[in-house]
Amino acid sequence: MTDASLADRHRAVLPNWLALYYQEPIEIVRAEGRRVTDAQGRTYLDFFAGILTNAIGYGVAEISDAIRTQVDTGVLHTSTLYLIRKQVELAEQIAELSGIPDAKVFFTNSGTEANETALMLATQYRRSNQVLALRNSYHGRAFATIGITGNRGWSASSLSPVKVSYVHGGYRYRDAFRGLSDADYIRACVDDLRDVLQTTTAGDVAALIAEPIQGVGGFNVPPDGLLGAFKEILDEYGILLISDEVQTGWGRTGEHFWGIQAHGVTPDAMTFAKGLGNGLAIGGVVARGDLMDCIDANSISTFGGNPVSTAAAKATLDYLLDHDLQGNAAKLGDRLLRGLRGFAERYDVLGDVRGKGLMIGLEFVAPGGGPSPSAAATVLEETRERGLLVGKGGLHNNVIRLAPPMTLTDAETDEGLEILGESIARAQEAQTK
CATH class of the missing domain: 3.90.1150.10 (Aspartate Aminotransferase, domain 1)
Known part of the structure; x- marks a missing residue:
């Protein structure tokens, strides 16, 4: 054909x-x-x-062998209602690598689902549906993640379960503050964040979600330290910081294992996906334990963290670190x-x-x-x-x-x-x- x-x-x-x-x-x-x-x-x-x-x-033989070994057991799926050894081992490894205190991990099937979960956690924890995002951002194709996507070409609906306000700092090349030095650019973006909080929100915002380097938006790189400067303002209001590491995680930026580390700050939560499975569907959230445990309703994940995907992801992460x-x-x-x-x-x-x-x-x-x-x-x-x-x-x-x-x-x-x-x-x- x-x-x-x-x-x-x-x-x-x-x-x-x-x-x-x-x-x-x-x-x-x-x-x-x-x-x-x-x-x-x-x-x-x-x-x-x-x-x-x-x-x-x-x-890659090590990854293929891990998948084959799991497939040969005949157990392709059990759901999170049962213990999954590779899921636990992978969660332990990611929690340690995250640097987040008392971290817990929840696995999903994609970055979109990971970001949806992070938004659910933040809005529940803060009892607020207000969210801050960066202009020109992209966080996924589901209902809430489209609502916080600051790029019209990828925003399929104006409807949203969250109230979003956008701040500067994503697309520096064509930003209103383009000609400024790194220090002045950060200062201008921080001033903009303060202004947005005071003029477009009620103050009790749930979270700021940001890609350390914008992916779909064109691999836009903010000055190092920008998100750290943002967090100083967020902390004054009790607002959470979520780092969307779906594209920047696992050492791809070279200088750090997580993109957020270039900003000298530890986020309250990070989302991840893509490269972790080296082609198999897996994503997730790693967050502070109290934030992760704030959900008081029943919840499971049918396919998230399934035996095959977590076996592949564990082998991928081990290979990445070992080499x-x-x-x-x-x-x-x-x-x-x-x-x-x-x-x-x-x-x-x-x-x-x-x-x-x-x-x-x-x-x-x-x-x-x-x-x-x-x-x-x-x-x-x-x-x-x-x-x-x-x-x-x-x-x-x-x-x-x-x-x-x-x-x-x-x-x-x-x-x-x-x-x-x-x-x-x-x-x-x-x-x-």
């Missing part, structure tokens, strides 16, 4: 709003290491890792950033190169500095044609997102840079015609 006929069948029975990459969508049928192969037999170097989810890459993949992300991320910033000096179409570790955003601009979605679309197609898969996003859909598996090698880094350079050059040519 050709990819084209499968794409036609996809469009006939799946929603129109379910996006597909590329003018000619591809079906990935095999994978090994950091490379995937489509149904036509063409192999690509993967620099997006299933939206940061295949964090360790493909065909210092955080260190690898830091080293190769720096190498990528240096090369990409060299392209920015050469090509006007590349307006901004930002990121940390193996989480890098390339913002494309039109003459005069406005967003250029067409240039980003050109790079998406050109990289695919040359054998490299990348992501795309941003408020204006003009940001190429790079997030390779954290097992990336030096040679693969150079290969990716060469393809990116050629593709950016084509975008520059297309814009100057």
Whole structure:
């Protein structure tokens, strides 16, 4: 079967709003290491890792063996009504790694569900439905998480169970405070937070939820210390801080294991998902024990923390730690950033190169500095044609997102840079015609 006929069948029975990459969508049928192969037999170097989810890459024996061992028991599912050994072991490990005092962990199936759970905990604990979020944020596709998503392109409904107020600090490149130094930018955002609390809320806000680096929003990186400065204000009001680590967790930023650590503060709760399962569905919340235990109604999770997913996640986390993949992300991320910033000096179409570790955003601009979605679309197609898969996003859909598996090698880094350079050059040519 050709990819084209499968794409036609996809469009006939799946929603129109379910996006597909590329003018000619591809079906990935095999994978090994950091490379995937489509149904036509063409192999690509993967620099997006299933939206940061295949964090360790493909065909990792230790992870496959852990999944196979669990499958061979015949126990694929029991639900949280029964003890699950790997769930307990994984929770113990994450609680310790979190740095949150007296931490407890609840497992879900996705980042969306994790953020929904965090919002439920915070609003119950504080007895308030008021929530603060950052402009240009993205936290998921369910009812409450859409309500706190500060990016119109991903906000499917104006209805919400929470009352949200948005603060500055997410998208610095096009922020009203763009030209300020780091210290002045933080000061301006803190002043904005105070103003928002005093003018758009009743004061008794449940929580501020923030991505340490915005994901869907275009890998936007705030100055280190911003969220720490926010927490000083939050503490005056008793407001909780939730760090959305769905994309920034597990060492991907290189310099820290959790993105929030760049801000010198310990949050009250963190949400996680994506890379933990290396492709299997798992997410969760790690929070202070008193916050986690504030729910007084009955609750379970049918599939969250199931035996297969937690076995895979435990093997993934062990592999990541044993092989210092955080260190690898830091080293190769720096190498990528240096090369990409060299392209920015050469090509006007590349307006901004930002990121940390193996989480890098390339913002494309039109003459005069406005967003250029067409240039980003050109790079998406050109990289695919040359054998490299990348992501795309941003408020204006003009940001190429790079997030390779954290097992990336030096040679693969150079290969990716060469393809990116050629593709950016084509975008520059297309814009100057």
